[in-house]
Amino acid sequence: MPKTGGADGALNRVNTNSKPTDLRITDLRVAEIVGAPFTSALVKIYTNQGIVGLGEVRDGASATYALMLKSRLLGENPCDIDRLFRRIKQFGGHGRQGGGVSAIEIALSDLAGKAYGVPIYQMLGGRFRDKVRVYCDTDADKPSGTETGRRLKARMDLGFTFLKMDLGLAQISHIPGAVVAPAGVLDGFRTHAGRGRAGTLDERRARNAAYDAQNVPHPFTGLHFTEKGIDLLDQYIHEVREVIGYEIPLAIDHVGHVSLQDGIRLARRIEKYAPAWLEDVIPWQYTDQYRRLQEATSVPICTGEDIYLKEGFEPLLNSGISVIHPDLLTTGGILETKKIGDAAQDHGVAMAIHMAESPIAAMAAAHVAVATENFMALEYHSVEVDWWDDIVTGLPKPLVKDGFITVPDKPGLGIDDVVDEVISQHLQPGVTGIWQSTEHWDNEYSWDRTWS
Numbered sequence: 369m370p371k372t373g374g375a376d377g378a379l380n381r382v383n384t385n386s387k388p389t390d391l392r393i394t395d396l397r398v399a400e401i402v403g404a405p406f407t408s409a410l411v412k413i414y415t416n417q418g419i420v421g422l423g424e425v426r427d428g429a430s431a432t433y434a435l436m437l438k439s440r441l442l443g444e445n446p447c448d449i450d451r452l453f454r455r456i457k458q459f460g461g462h463g464r465q466g467g468g469v470s471a472i473e474i475a476l477s478d479l480a481g482k483a484y485g486v487p488i489y490q491m492l493g494g495r496f497r498d499k500v501r502v503y504c505d506t507d508a509d510k511p512s513g514t515e516t517g518r519r520l521k522a523r524m525d526l527g528f529t530f531l532k533m534d535l536g537l538a539q540i541s542h543i544p545g546a547v548v549a550p551a552g553v554l555d556g557f558r559t560h561a562g563r564g565r566a567g568t569l570d571e572r573r574a575r576n577a578a579y580d581a582q583n584v585p586h587p588f589t590g591l592h593f594t595e596k597g598i599d600l601l602d603q604y605i606h607e608v609r610e611v612i613g614y615e616i617p618l619a620i621d622h623v624g625h626v627s628l629q630d631g632i633r634l635a636r637r638i639e640k641y642a643p644a645w646l647e648d649v650i651p652w653q654y655t656d657q658y659r660r661l662q663e664a665t666s667v668p669i670c671t672g673e674d675i676y677l678k679e680g681f682e683p684l685l686n687s688g689i690s691v692i693h694p695d696l697l698t699t700g701g702i703l704e705t706k707k708i709g710d711a712a713q714d715h716g717v718a719m720a721i722h723m724a725e726s727p728i729a730a731m732a733a734a735h736v737a738v739a740t741e742n743f744m745a746l747e748y749h750s751v752e753v754d755w756w757d758d759i760v761t762g763l764p765k766p767l768v769k770d771g772f773i774t775v776p777d778k779p780g781l782g783i784d785d786v787v788d789e790v791i792s793q794h795l796q797p798g799v800t801g802i803w804q805s806t807e808h809w810d811n812e813y814s815w816d817r818t819w820s
């Protein structure tokens with residue numbers, strides 16, 4: 369019998385395979401891929417009604433962060449997004465440690481959207497814009513600003529209207545007289561800990577030592593720019609601006625692990641190039657140093673890609689920074705990032721979004737971007753990845769067109785499926801298959817209440 373109004377009317381619009389009240393989570397599986405552009409783990413949450421939710425564990429993070437939460441989700445109704453999020457949020461943390469909780473929250477949101485037949489942006493309150501401005505990250509590994517400028521100009525020719533480049537230690541540390549460095553410190557930043565299986569205990573120990581060397585916070589490295597170093601960085605961005613012009617927004621990232629004082633020196637020197645923002649000059653936890661940094665320069669100061677939960681942003685919002693840059697795959701997911709964006713708006717702070725994974729992460733971010741008023745631009749790392757659009761079906765191809773993502777009016781994330789043939793060709797080293805059984809996580813248990 370046809371139903372016409374109210375909740376009954378809503379039922380007429382739901383996926384015919386789905387009765388949301390009786391929807392239950394039956395399984396959680398992953399596919400660990402590499403090269404899109406970095407490493408990440410695609411996540412599927414399966415249900416008793418045939419619909420599947422898609423999520424993704426952040427670039428560089430372990431899939432374990434999601435898998436360890438499986439037993440806490442089995443048998444639950446995925447549409448109870450916030451209730452389940454609050455159950456698992458204590459198992460996330462800053463940086464990549466937020467990857468599991470965030471991946472799951474995104475997959476739950478995808479499922480709820482599919483079950484009720486609405487796009488995620490509509491679950492967040494609807495649209496502020498039809499399409500999402502994408503900014504194109506461009507690692508400046510080139511020795512000259514002119515060459516980096518040409519690469520950025522090629523982005524503009526593709527239609528991008530917002531750019532980002534690196535400017536800091538990496539561009540000048542090989543030049544004699546450019547950097548003050550205690551012996552051996554720079555070498556530590558040039559060696560990355562390897563991934564995958566270590567052959568011997570000594571190899572494992574060496575990898576851990578390489579990790580430790582990269583893990584020294586900025587105030588303790590003893591690295592400083594010399595005046596010559598600052599001159600070279602000034603010249604580098606000057607050359608870039610000469611190629612791309614002075615009108616297109618240009619954000620700056622990867623200054624290097626230098627001190628607050630070096631960050632202030634660099635920021636003041638490059639004010640004349642009107643950067644869109646200067647990003648992650650120091651660890652985000654040093655809230656008072658951020659206040660001093662922003663007060664010392666007219667360059668908008670930005671941070672946030674490693675912050676978990678809205679409460680992690682609150683001290684920074686009070687410090688006076690100009691732009692936050694959350695990553696949905698660290699923050700706790702979609703609803704949490706919407707809340708973070710709104711909190712930033714209350715402080716007069718703009719929100720850009722960090723993103724460095726597959727179209728699953730891109731769509732999760734795009735839904736928040738259209739639904740949050742103070743959104744500015746969404747990061748995109750995969751211009752050179754020719755199989756990036758082929759990872760999924762159901763989206764416009766290319767998804768990023770003329771520098772923008774148009775968010776489709778489809779349920780959930782708007783993605784139909786993941787293409788197994790494509791991702792199977794891009795598995796992380798040591799990974800033997802995709803969507804393999806995760807039964808060994810079904811009974812993971814610990815009494816984890818944090819109070820008594």
Ligand SMILES: [Mg+2]
Pocket residue numbers: 621622647648673
């Ligand atoms: Mg960054």
